Structures are given as C-alpha cells and as structure tokens.
Amino acid sequence: MNSILQQDLNDFENILEKTKQQGIDFLNNLENLPTSNNYSIEPKKELNELGLGSLGALAEFKQRLSPLLVSSPGPRYWGFVTGGSTPASVAGDWLASVYDQNTQSVTSQGGNSALIEFETINLLLQLLELPDSFMGGFVTSATMSNFTSLGVARQWFGKQFGKDFAKNGISETITILTATPHSSSVKSLSMLGIGSQNYTVVKTIEGNREAMDLVDLEEKIKALNGKPFILISSAGTVNTADFDDFKAISKLKEQYNFWWHIDGAFGGFAAVSEKYKHLVEGWEGADSITIDCHKWLNVPYESAFYLVKKEHINLQIETFQNSNAPYLGNPLENFNYLNVVPENSRRLRALPVWFSLMAYGKEGFCDIIEKSTLLALHFGNALIEQEHFELLAPIRLNNVCFTLKGNENQDKVNDFLIKLNDTGKVFMTPTFYQNKKGIRASFVNWRTTENDIKMVIEEMKKIILDIQI
Structure with a gap:
C-alpha cells in the first residue's frame, strides 16, 4: 500500500474528526456567510507528485477552496427552490458515504441495501398520503425523475401502436400536451429523443394563472380523435406555485387514453399540510409523479425520487433493463434497480431521507x-x-x-x-x-x-x- 494511503488509514479517526469540525464551523456560521461572492482561484495546472495526505488536502481546501463556497444551505438563499440540510439528513448523507453501498437488489449476495430504499419510498408514500399502488426509487434530481417517468411514458405510447420504442427506436410521432412545463421536463423530452419543441401547449386559465385551461385541454384531446397522448401537468409551477386541477384531469382519464405525468418537484409536498393538501386532490390517479427531496424535504443535493404505478412495471423494465448482464436473472422475479432506473451505479441515496423521516416525522x-x-x-x-x-x-x-x-x-x-x-x-x-x-x-x-x-x-x-x- 502507498505510504501516504497507509498513514491515512492509520489516522482515519483523526481525519474524520478534523473534517467534521470543518463542517461544523461552516454550518454554525451559515447566517454570517455570503449567499454569493466574487472570490476566484487560478486552477492548478499540475497534480502533486507525492500527494499531501488527507489532512494536507483538508488544509488546502480550507485555505484556498472553501472561500468559493456560499451559504446555499442557509436561511436567506431563496433561489432555485433550494432547501438546506437538516441535522438528521447530514448524518444520513455522511453514513451513506461511509457505508458506500451500490444500491441495486433486494436479494443479493452483494448486499440488499435496496430494502432501505423500498422502506423509504413506503414512508414517503405515507407522508404524501399516496396509495401503495405506486412503486418508486431514488435518482439525482427532478430532471432525472422526469426523465425516468417520461421514459416509461414513451414506452407506453409505443405499445399503443404495438411497437417497442426502447428496442427499436421511436417510429411514431409522440403527442405531448402540457401548459407550463418546467425546463427539466423539456430537457427530458430532448434526452428521450422526443424533441424539446415537440409538445403542444395547452392554454392557461385566464386571470394571472399558470394552470392549464381544462376547456382548451379537452378540445385538444378531442382533436386527436382517440389517439393516445402523454399529459405533463404541474403540482407547483416554478414562478407562482400554481397547480393544475387534478380532480378534473382524473375524470378526463376515465374517458380518454393517455399517460398522466405530474411534475410535483416541490409542490407535491403540499399534500403534507391539511391547509394545502386540497391542491393535490386527485393526483393519486396519475401514472407517474416527480418529487424532489433536496427542496422542501431539506436533504443534501442530489436527491429526488420518481413514482410510477406498479401496473407499469413491465414497461419500466423494458425501458431500462440492463439486458447485457444475464447474471442478474429474471428482472421480474429478482427485482433490481438497475432494470428500472437510468443509472447502473447507485449510492444509498435513500439514507438521508430515511434519517429525516425517522427524525422529524410527518x-x-x-x-x-x-x-x-x-x-x-x-x-x-x-x-x-x-x-x-x-x-x-x-x-x-x-x-x-x-x-x-x-x-x-x-x-x-x-x-x-x-x-x-x-x-x-x-x-x-x-x-x-x-x-x-x-x-x-x-x-x-x-x-x-x-x-x-x-x-x-x-x-x-x-x-x-x-x-x-
């Protein structure tokens, strides 16, 4: 073993203690730290030949790099709908790094940390008062949650024409209806090959609203003459936190054939409050939902989860199945997150959320x-x-x-x-x-x-x- 690495191993406890103190100093001073700054550095052009060791690297970080960082977890950072890490979530995030699990399977000789993710999703369903007809998992952000959900929606759309888009590519024009989609949904359409401009805009309600006009929505649906489509609706628009009418959309879903996706990145948490839960009434009828945890759940970046109805599990596996790894077995019999999300490598991202839910409750x-x-x-x-x-x-x-x-x-x-x-x-x-x-x-x-x-x-x-x- 390299001598400096060996020295770090021998001094591991001291390294973690010094690192902990660096973090505590930052968190204890959040209110006094700037929310933005003009500090800059000249990036290093040469890598140190021998290495500084962990404590040496920590010292250089503190002196040269830490002034670049702002108090984005602090009380006056009001941009980008950004939460700040609670004590419990920091503890969970630190342990996620310490245990360093590749969270994939629920029954695996390589560990079954996915059971922690299963439990955390179940707790989140209880927090949001959503039925267990949804399955979910953790991804990095609302962008990847929208990407995952709309990826399954894309596969669903192909199946309406007897086609497998995941295997053979998109061979039909995919119809998307939406009123005020977040940029992450639009970006997802681009990444999925649907096209960032290939959606039909539904009018918004008159009178300072960002929610979709249901009369215009139904007119556009009728104009499709029974053809399938994907509807992207909003639980909290980015500018004004407006909500589409989910009860009315649920009734439309009884009459027409479409995939209903809700982007509830931050607004979905309205369900937690008796004062605001009426805003999401009826959202349990959706096929997929996006929720972002590093917003109102106040856990560290990067943390979001998707919810997709269990009835669509075959479509989800068809979309994301790691088909080049036969040793993983039957994806339905042996559940593995590799087969239902974009990433093959996955840290135990559920742990900060689990800690938070356990610590603070509903x-x-x-x-x-x-x-x-x-x-x-x-x-x-x-x-x-x-x-x-x-x-x-x-x-x-x-x-x-x-x-x-x-x-x-x-x-x-x-x-x-x-x-x-x-x-x-x-x-x-x-x-x-x-x-x-x-x-x-x-x-x-x-x-x-x-x-x-x-x-x-x-x-x-x-x-x-x-x-x-």
Whole structure:
C-alpha cells in the first residue's frame, strides 16, 4: 500500500474528526456567510507528485477552496427552490458515504441495501398520503425523475401502436400536451429523443394563472380523435406555485387514453399540510409523479425520487433493463434497480431521507411546509408595504414572484437584482412572467425566520436608493 494511503488509514479517526469540525464551523456560521461572492482561484495546472495526505488536502481546501463556497444551505438563499440540510439528513448523507453501498437488489449476495430504499419510498408514500399502488426509487434530481417517468411514458405510447420504442427506436410521432412545463421536463423530452419543441401547449386559465385551461385541454384531446397522448401537468409551477386541477384531469382519464405525468418537484409536498393538501386532490390517479427531496424535504443535493404505478412495471423494465448482464436473472422475479432506473451505479441515496423521516416525522415536515408558506406571505406583505415593489402573481404557496413597480422601471429590474445579490445577504433569481421582468423568492429552508425577511427588506430599500427609483 502507498505510504501516504497507509498513514491515512492509520489516522482515519483523526481525519474524520478534523473534517467534521470543518463542517461544523461552516454550518454554525451559515447566517454570517455570503449567499454569493466574487472570490476566484487560478486552477492548478499540475497534480502533486507525492500527494499531501488527507489532512494536507483538508488544509488546502480550507485555505484556498472553501472561500468559493456560499451559504446555499442557509436561511436567506431563496433561489432555485433550494432547501438546506437538516441535522438528521447530514448524518444520513455522511453514513451513506461511509457505508458506500451500490444500491441495486433486494436479494443479493452483494448486499440488499435496496430494502432501505423500498422502506423509504413506503414512508414517503405515507407522508404524501399516496396509495401503495405506486412503486418508486431514488435518482439525482427532478430532471432525472422526469426523465425516468417520461421514459416509461414513451414506452407506453409505443405499445399503443404495438411497437417497442426502447428496442427499436421511436417510429411514431409522440403527442405531448402540457401548459407550463418546467425546463427539466423539456430537457427530458430532448434526452428521450422526443424533441424539446415537440409538445403542444395547452392554454392557461385566464386571470394571472399558470394552470392549464381544462376547456382548451379537452378540445385538444378531442382533436386527436382517440389517439393516445402523454399529459405533463404541474403540482407547483416554478414562478407562482400554481397547480393544475387534478380532480378534473382524473375524470378526463376515465374517458380518454393517455399517460398522466405530474411534475410535483416541490409542490407535491403540499399534500403534507391539511391547509394545502386540497391542491393535490386527485393526483393519486396519475401514472407517474416527480418529487424532489433536496427542496422542501431539506436533504443534501442530489436527491429526488420518481413514482410510477406498479401496473407499469413491465414497461419500466423494458425501458431500462440492463439486458447485457444475464447474471442478474429474471428482472421480474429478482427485482433490481438497475432494470428500472437510468443509472447502473447507485449510492444509498435513500439514507438521508430515511434519517429525516425517522427524525422529524410527518408533524415536523408539516411544520416546515406551513412555516415556509407563512414566511412567503410575510415577505409578500412586506413588499406591498414598500412603494417601489409589486407582486406579479398571488402567493399560492411558497414562491413570491415580484418586480419593481412601474413599467418605466422594467429596465432596472436586472440591475436591482444583481446589486441585491452582490450584497451577499440574500440570493434570489430573475424570471420573466406575463411579459414582465421579475424576481422570484422561494421559501423552503427550515432555518429561515421573520428576522431574515426583515434584514432582506432593509437591504432592498438601500438598493432602491442606490439605483434612484
């Protein structure tokens, strides 16, 4: 064994202790760390010949690389619908690395850590009050969850014509109907060979809505004359957290032949709250659902899961089966995640979620969700009280979409946001909504408080003076 590697092995406990302290120092100082910075480095051009050892690498990381990192898990990082890691999820994530399992099979001589994933999916179904008619698994992100679900939908569509798209390629034009798809769904259509522009846009409801107009949807369905299609609907649109009418879509599904996919990356967690669960009423009728855990579940990146009805398991295996590995056996008799998801190599991604669900239970996550929505309303009200801001849409859940008041100030919106983000006190993202430049703040982080909102409003007032609105 290499001498430095041997030395690290002998000093493993000390290395982990020092690494733990580095992490604790970061987490304990989150509120004071910037949400963005301009720090930069000159990338190394030569690899060290002998190596520094783990402690040497840790020292260099702390001195040279850690200043690049921002407080994205912190209370005032309101961009990209990003949660922050809870203590339990950090513990689970650390142990996922320590145990370093390749999570594949439920009955394998190589280990059956997939049983942990099975249990975690079952707990999530209980959290979201969804029936056990769904099966699921963990992937890296909402993008890969949408990709997995729509991959099975693509196979379903081919079967309606007696064709196997997974084996022989797409040989029919796939019809997609959707109103306001997230970019990850569009990206999935591109990766699946369907085409990022090959979908039909359903009109949205009039009156500051992003949800699909059901009259227009049914007209487009009738125009297909009984041909199959795939419907992509939203449980929480990215700008305004709007929801499609799932009860009405469920009734349409009784009349027409289509695959129903719901992108519920963050909005699906409305099901956890008695106040907001009506927003997802009827979603149990979907064929597939996307949920993102590193958003409102507040676990570390990368963590999402897909849900697909069990009745479609054959289609899922046809889509993703690792057919070049005969030693894996019959994929139906010997369940293996290799045969139902895109990745062959899979870490135990379920463990941070399992720890979180065990630690905080349904009441804990209900508290996070309801607190987040209250904070969004609080921020919205604080904006309205200021003469220089206006809301672009009603606050339906946890996203606040707003802009500078007055059309004459539209050309100042980007400059305002850049200056605000450059303070390092808060991070929000630009958007474009109803032909206006806007700003979006998303509340999902378990650490955020009303004091954070007060601090941000004060910073915003300073920027307003600076750009002379």
